[in-house]
Amino acid sequence: MPRSVNSVASRARRKKVLKLTRGYFGARKNVWTVAVNAFEKGMVYAFRDRRTKKRNFRALWIQRINAGVREHGLSYSEFIGKLNKKGVALNRKVLADLAMNHPKAFAEVVKTVNK
Numbered sequence: 001m002p003r004s005v006n007s008v009a010s011r012a013r014r015k016k017v018l019k020l021t022r023g024y025f026g027a028r029k030n031v032w033t034v035a036v037n038a039f040e041k042g043m044v045y046a047f048r049d050r051r052t053k054k055r056n057f058r059a060l061w062i063q064r065i066n067a068g069v070r071e072h073g074l075s076y077s078e079f080i081g082k083l084n085k086k087g088v089a090l091n092r093k094v095l096a097d098l099a100m101n102h103p104k105a106f107a108e109v110v111k112t113v114n115k
Contacts, residue, residue: 068095068098
């Protein structure tokens with residue numbers, strides 16, 4: 001019985017990966033074994049860094065809120081504690097945006113919390 005090889009599907013699989021590695025440097029874009037390793041490593045980094053990005057943004061928001069609140073004589077932790085006690089339902093992303101781009105609105109939030 002002759003050997004059966006599905007070269008059409010094999011070639012399609014290779015083309016799919018090589019298309020995704022287009023733009024990589026050197027052999028990483030056109031040598032199959034190197035391209036597969038580069039592509040898989042890239043996917044690992046992408047998976048990991050989608051989570052890291054969330055961490056980094058939360059840290060940035062906290063820094064921005066802290067800077068905005070310090071102008072009004074509070075620390076970040078005091079502000080968040082009072083915010084929760086008052087039941088104000090604004091998340092850190094919105095508070096950071098207010099502190100950066102709308103200082104008057106942020107001052108009103110701080111005034112509300114300080115009452």
